[in-house]
Amino acid sequence: MAMNTRAERADQSSERRTQILAIAARLIASQGYSATTVRDIADEAGILSGSLYHHFSSKEAILEEILRSFMDGLLARFEEILAAGGSPRDTFDALVEHAFLTIEREPDAVGLYQNESAFLATQTGFEFLHEKSARIEAIWLEVIRGGQKSGAFRQSMDAGIAYRFLRDSLWSTVRWFRPGGRHTAASVSRHYLDLFHNGLLAE
Amino acid sequence: MAMNTRAERADQSSERRTQILAIAARLIASQGYSATTVRDIADEAGILSGSLYHHFSSKEAILEEILRSFMDGLLARFEEILAAGGSPRDTFDALVEHAFLTIEREPDAVGLYQNESAFLATQTGFEFLHEKSARIEAIWLEVIRGGQKSGAFRQSMDAGIAYRFLRDSLWSTVRWFRPGGRHTAASVSRHYLDLFHNGLLAE
Amino acid sequence: MAMNTRAERADQSSERRTQILAIAARLIASQGYSATTVRDIADEAGILSGSLYHHFSSKEAILEEILRSFMDGLLARFEEILAAGGSPRDTFDALVEHAFLTIEREPDAVGLYQNESAFLATQTGFEFLHEKSARIEAIWLEVIRGGQKSGAFRQSMDAGIAYRFLRDSLWSTVRWFRPGGRHTAASVSRHYLDLFHNGLLAE
Amino acid sequence: MAMNTRAERADQSSERRTQILAIAARLIASQGYSATTVRDIADEAGILSGSLYHHFSSKEAILEEILRSFMDGLLARFEEILAAGGSPRDTFDALVEHAFLTIEREPDAVGLYQNESAFLATQTGFEFLHEKSARIEAIWLEVIRGGQKSGAFRQSMDAGIAYRFLRDSLWSTVRWFRPGGRHTAASVSRHYLDLFHNGLLAE
DNA sequence: GATGAATGAGAATTCATTCAT
DNA sequence: CATGAATGAATTCTCATTCAT
Numbered sequence: 001m002a003m004n005t006r007a008e009r010a011d012q013s014s015e016r017r018t019q020i021l022a023i024a025a026r027l028i029a030s031q032g033y034s035a036t037t038v039r040d041i042a043d044e045a046g047i048l049s050g051s052l053y054h055h056f057s058s059k060e061a062i063l064e065e066i067l068r069s070f071m072d073g074l075l076a077r078f079e080e081i082l083a084a085g086g087s088p089r090d091t092f093d094a095l096v097e098h099a100f101l102t103i104e105r106e107p108d109a110v111g112l113y114q115n116e117s118a119f120l121a122t123q124t125g126f127e128f129l130h131e132k133s134a135r136i137e138a139i140w141l142e143v144i145r146g147g148q149k150s151g152a153f154r155q156s157m158d159a160g161i162a163y164r165f166l167r168d169s170l171w172s173t174v175r176w177f178r179p180g181g182r183h184t185a186a187s188v189s190r191h192y193l194d195l196f197h198n199g200l201l202a203e
Numbered sequence: 204m205a206m207n208t209r210a211e212r213a214d215q216s217s218e219r220r221t222q223i224l225a226i227a228a229r230l231i232a233s234q235g236y237s238a239t240t241v242r243d244i245a246d247e248a249g250i251l252s253g254s255l256y257h258h259f260s261s262k263e264a265i266l267e268e269i270l271r272s273f274m275d276g277l278l279a280r281f282e283e284i285l286a287a288g289g290s291p292r293d294t295f296d297a298l299v300e301h302a303f304l305t306i307e308r309e310p311d312a313v314g315l316y317q318n319e320s321a322f323l324a325t326q327t328g329f330e331f332l333h334e335k336s337a338r339i340e341a342i343w344l345e346v347i348r349g350g351q352k353s354g355a356f357r358q359s360m361d362a363g364i365a366y367r368f369l370r371d372s373l374w375s376t377v378r379w380f381r382p383g384g385r386h387t388a389a390s391v392s393r394h395y396l397d398l399f400h401n402g403l404l405a406e
Numbered sequence: 407m408a409m410n411t412r413a414e415r416a417d418q419s420s421e422r423r424t425q426i427l428a429i430a431a432r433l434i435a436s437q438g439y440s441a442t443t444v445r446d447i448a449d450e451a452g453i454l455s456g457s458l459y460h461h462f463s464s465k466e467a468i469l470e471e472i473l474r475s476f477m478d479g480l481l482a483r484f485e486e487i488l489a490a491g492g493s494p495r496d497t498f499d500a501l502v503e504h505a506f507l508t509i510e511r512e513p514d515a516v517g518l519y520q521n522e523s524a525f526l527a528t529q530t531g532f533e534f535l536h537e538k539s540a541r542i543e544a545i546w547l548e549v550i551r552g553g554q555k556s557g558a559f560r561q562s563m564d565a566g567i568a569y570r571f572l573r574d575s576l577w578s579t580v581r582w583f584r585p586g587g588r589h590t591a592a593s594v595s596r597h598y599l600d601l602f603h604n605g606l607l608a609e
Numbered sequence: 610m611a612m613n614t615r616a617e618r619a620d621q622s623s624e625r626r627t628q629i630l631a632i633a634a635r636l637i638a639s640q641g642y643s644a645t646t647v648r649d650i651a652d653e654a655g656i657l658s659g660s661l662y663h664h665f666s667s668k669e670a671i672l673e674e675i676l677r678s679f680m681d682g683l684l685a686r687f688e689e690i691l692a693a694g695g696s697p698r699d700t701f702d703a704l705v706e707h708a709f710l711t712i713e714r715e716p717d718a719v720g721l722y723q724n725e726s727a728f729l730a731t732q733t734g735f736e737f738l739h740e741k742s743a744r745i746e747a748i749w750l751e752v753i754r755g756g757q758k759s760g761a762f763r764q765s766m767d768a769g770i771a772y773r774f775l776r777d778s779l780w781s782t783v784r785w786f787r788p789g790g791r792h793t794a795a796s797v798s799r800h801y802l803d804l805f806h807n808g809l810l811a812e
Numbered sequence: 813g814a815t816g817a818a819t820g821a822g823a824a825t826t827c828a829t830t831c832a833t
Numbered sequence: 834c835a836t837g838a839a840t841g842a843a844t845t846c847t848c849a850t851t852c853a854t
Contacts, residue, residue, distance in 0.1 A: 016817085031322060034237030038845060051818050053846065089404075115318065118378060119234060144403075153403045161394045162403065168375030169368060175321060176367055191364045199402035200347075200356045200365065201292075219834090241828060253830075254835050262828065422838085437728060440643030444824060457839050459825065495810075521724065524784060525640060550809075559809045567800045568809065570785055571778060578777030581727060597770045605808035606753075606762045606771065625813090647849060659851075660814050668849065 017055050020045050021069075022108070024062045029111035033063055064125060067117070070109035071132040074102060078139050088147030095143065096196065097189045099170045103177060104185035110174045137163060166196065220258050223248050225311070227265045232314035236266055267328060270320070273312035274335040277305060281342050291350035298346065299399065300392045302373045306380060307388035313377045340366060369399065423461050426451050427475075428514070430468045435517035439469055470531060473523070476515035477538040480508060484545050494553030501549065502602065503595045505576045509583060510591035516580045543569060572602065626664050629654050631717070633671045638720035642672060673734060676726070679718035680741040683711060687748050697756035704752065705805065706798045708779045712786060713794035719783045746772060775805065 023044045027036045038059050042049040056062045081094045103110050120126040121133070140163045147153035153162075169192070177188055226247045230239045241262050245252040259265045284297045306313050323329045324336070343366045350356035356365075372395070380391050429450045433442045444465050448455040462468045487500045509516050526532040527539070546569045553559035575598070583594050632653045636645045647668050651658040665671050690703045712719050729735045730742070749772045756762035762771075778801070786797055 032235055032237055034235055035322075037843080039843090047817085048819060049844090050820075050846070050848085054817060059845065092403075119238075147403075151405055154401070154405050157397065157403065158394055161391075162398065164376070164379055165372060165395065165398055168378070169372040172371030172375050173367070175371070188364075191361055192368065194360065195365065195368055195402065197402045197404045198357070199398065199400045200295075200350075200360065201400045202354055202357045240826080242826095250834085251836060252828080253837075256829070257834055438641055438643055440641055441728075443822085445822090453838085454840060455823095456825075456827085456841075460838060465824065498809075525644075553809075557811055560807070560811050563803065563809065564800055567797075568804065570782070571801065571804055574781030574784070575774055575778045578781050579773070581777070582773055594770075597767055598774065600766065601771065601774055601808065603808045603810045604763070605804065605806045606756075606766065607806045608760055608763050646847080648847095656813085657815060658849080659816075662850070663813055 020052065020055055021062065021066055025066050025106075025108035025112055028063065028066070029108040029115070033112075033116050060125065063112075063116070063120075066109055067113060067120070067126070068128060070106060070113060071129065075132050075135055077102075078136060082139050082142070087152065088143050088150055089152040091143050092147060093193055095140065096166075096170065096193055097185070100173070100177075100185040100189045100192070103171070103174050104179045107174055107178060110171060114171055114174060137167075140166065169196075219248075223255065223258055224265065224269055228269050228309075228311035228315055231266065231269075232311040232318070236315075236319050263328065266315075266319070266323075269312055270316060270323070270329070271331060273309060273316060274332065278335050278338060280305075281339060285342050285345070290355070291346050291353050292355040294346050295350060296396055298343065299369075299373065299396055300388075303376070303380075303388040303392045303395070306374070306377050307382045310377055310381060313374060317374055317377060340370075343369065372399075426458065426461055427468065427472055431472050431512075431514035431518055434469065434472075435514040435521070439518075439522050466531065469518075469522070469526075472515055473519060473526070473532070474534060476512060476519060477535065481538050481541060483508075484542060488545050488548070493558065494549050494556055495558040497549050498553060499599055501546065502572075502576065502599055503591075506579070506583075506591040506595045506598070509577070509580050510585045513580055513584060516577060520577055520580060543573075546572065575602075629661065629664055630671065630675055634675050634715075634717035634721055637672065637675075638717040638724070642721075642725050669734065672721075672725070672729075675718055676722060676729070676735070677737060679715060679722060680738065684741050684744060686711075687745060691748050691751070696761070697752050697759055698761040700752050701756060702802055704749065705775075705779065705802055706794075709782070709786075709794040709798045709801070712780070712783050713788045716783055716787060719780060723780055723783060746776075749775065778805075 020041065024036070024041045027040050027044065031040075037049075038052055039049040041062070042052050045052070052062075056065070077098055078095065081091060081098060084091070084094070086094065117129055117133075121129045141159055144153060144159045144162055148155045148157075148159065173188060173192070177183055179185075223244065227239070227244045230243050230247065234243075240252075241255055242252040244265070245255050248255070255265075259268070280301055281298060284294060284301060287294070287297070289297065320332055320336075324332045344362055347356060347362045347365055351358045351360075351362065376391060376395070380386055382388075426447065430442070430447045433446050433450065437446075443455075444458055445455040447468070448458050451458070458468075462471070483504055484501060487497060487504060490497070490500070492500065523535055523539075527535045547565055550559060550565045550568055554561050554563075554565065579594060579598070583589055585591075629650065633645070633650045636649050636653070640649075646658075647661055648658040650671070651661050654661070661671075665674070686707055687704060690700060690707060693700070693703070695703065726738055726742075730738045750768055753762060753768045753771055757764045757766075757768065782797060782801070786792055788794075
């Protein structure tokens with residue numbers, strides 16, 4: 001067996017943290033932050049609740065780390081999609097597809113964000129939620145307005161309302177679209193893009 | 204000063220209950236059920252937390268009463284709309300309009316339902332959430348499928364997905380559409396009906 | 407038996423608080439603040455530790471209340487003695503006598519102050535310790551310097567050092583002079599005044 | 610690079626121990642024993658808290674070692690001064706001077722002793738505090754009574770009270786007399802000896 | 813000698829709930 | 834109806850200590 005180098009040990013440590021963060025995300029997503037106790041998390045990690053504090057400074061710090069890394073990852077990918085410079089319509093579709101991919105890959109972080117972010121955004125230490133959300137909103141608005149200018153999207157609609165409509169429709173799917181079920185990110189994407197593009201009415 | 208008759212006292216009691224339920228709904232909608240303490244509620248009602256138990260048997264009973272009366276009212280109105288026997292398209296629009304009206308009138312109950320119902324539906328004592336939700340889903344599905352049959356709605360779309368899409372889009376607006384702001388139920392209805400009907404794409 | 411008036415009830419409540427404060431003062435004086443648990447205090451009060459929080463908002467709040475009322479009472483009496491306008495020598499003796507009387511009456515508060523105040527003065531919420539102490543020091547310095555001017559006290563001594571010397575000598579007696587023992591406030595006063603006045607050397 | 614011999618390593622160990630003891634003494638003197646955590650000590654020593662246990666068997670063992678070496682050193686010097694066989698007055702002055710020298714050299718040990726010894730004396734493992742203190746008290750009493758017999762000190766005073774008075778006055782100065790400030794051990798000695806000898810009154 | 817992960821006991825505090833008055 | 838005191842269980846967090854590596 002190979003010796004443990006310092007780097008490998010650091011990795012192990014990081015693995016433990018990552019593992020605990022995943023457990024916490026799952027529990028918090030399904031029960032809510034308040035209703036999830038540190039003991040719940042520790043139990044699932046197979047350690048005593050006090051031992052969690054060897055890895056994290058507080059329950060809140062766990063929540064913050066989950067949300068921060070989720071938001072960072074999401075925003076980074078959104079920026080890449082925007083920077084790719086496709087047409088508004090193509091960029092729009094890519095954003096939607098990436099959102100469903102994110103829900104498929106990180107349903108817990110998405111669910112947790114959906115349930116807790118509105119309240120948390122007002123709490124000290126979570127100001128970053130506001131900042132990142134604002135940037136994400138700006139990206140969507142740029143795409144929507146770009147599409148209205150280019151003639152791809154209807155000019156009669158209010159971009160601000162359309163943004164909220166898209167945001168809520170998309171991310172709310174985390175409540176029922178769970179990986180491993182009947183639907184995949186790709187199939188849900190197709191259905192939702194169709195609804196977003198064309199609406200319900202025939203013709 | 205005239206003495207309170209028993210009937211008058213019962214009325215006062217009823218008013219007090221209603222008032223406390225409103226306070227509780229507001230707090231639970233904004234902070235979540237777990238994070239809202241009975242003391243929070245009692246403080247806002249101007250009484251001590253123990254005194255709440257003259258009006259309600261438990262914290263959970265308060266939550267149940269809020270949700271039950273909300274669901275009863277909503278479902279009753281939905282049944283009326285369905286029973287009115289309009290075309291699928293007209294019934295659809297009426298359901299959407301009534302949803303926004305409900306959000307305008309009872310934003311706290313709607314918000315509370317959005318945040319807590321998924322988790323609560325699995326708890327004993329809240330089985331009614333499942334029953335009522337199932338009936339509401341059936342109504343929407345009847346309207347959607349009716350519209351597909353009649354040619355009003357596109358037949359290519361999956362009714363189940365469309366239902367979830369509508370449900371989530373609609374009720375999620377409670378997060379940003381607050382009565383007294385820029386938008387009214389009527390104006391949001393118009394925007395959303397347009398998006399639902401026609402989608403985003405031009406032509 | 408007399409009916410409980412609202413005032414009497416308030417008194418009862420106040421009695422309970424006072425009783426708990428006395429228990430806390432005794433325990434903290436003998437074990438130190440950190441080493442005294444809220445359970446220690448609650449046990450002696452015959453209630454559960456959580457029930458303490460019905461009367462006080464925190465362990466620290468108990469400490470603060472003890473120290474604040476002690477300091478307020480002491481300073482008020484010192485001001486009275488100063489305001490009485492006696493000669494520096496008479497005022498000096500009266501201050502010393504009152505200090506011993508205070509130790510006799512409130513040994514726990516004095517002991518607690520001796521043990522914890524130096525550290526606490528730097529903590530937020532305990533700034534009042536600095537303020538009150540500064541005023542007490544000013545009173546002693548006024549008396550000492552007044553006595554030097556009037557010729558009652560030796561002019562060769564440093565008033566600042568003399569103040570510290572008196573303060574420490576006086577209040578440190580709380581460590582061994584406990585009411586009910588061989589000595590009374592009056593007898594210790596006499597001995598200490600003799601030592602302060604004349605020192606140890608013969609002639 | 611030369612290998613460490615066992616002796617050299619033992620020396621290093623001893624230096625490390627001494628360094629840790631100094632850190633612990635400083636922290637315990639300023640915060641109290643209960644309020645000082647082994648992590649506080651380890652942090653300042655630049656190691657992890659668990660690593661302290663390579664040097665000391667427990668937190669209490671650190672405290673004991675600090676106090677024991679302090680008491681041993683102090684008592685040894687007091688015995689020397691007594692054995693020198695000077696007059697009571699000269700011996701008295703030498704004891705006082707040495708006390709201030711000790712405060713100047715080891716303020717942390719003195720402070721720690723002042724704050725914790727009363728409580729610790731009752732704890733198992735710290736019985737030596739009683740023994741050493743008793744011997745120190747005996748030395749002072751011998752000098753005081755010797756001075757009363759020889760006519761150097763006033764016979765009217767109670768030797769027991771005078772002892773406590775001297776002890777408390779002297780050692781309490783550790784609270785304000787810190788090396789490197791306005792005063793040196795020599796200057797404070799002079800002031801205090803003057804106050805002890807002659808008191809405050811003129812003539 | 814030191815690390816890093818963990819333990820286990822106990823700390824302060826919170827909170828839904830009860831009940832005599 | 835409401836108070837005020839209390840309960841009892843649970844919660845977050847701390848901390849001295851252990852131990853394999």
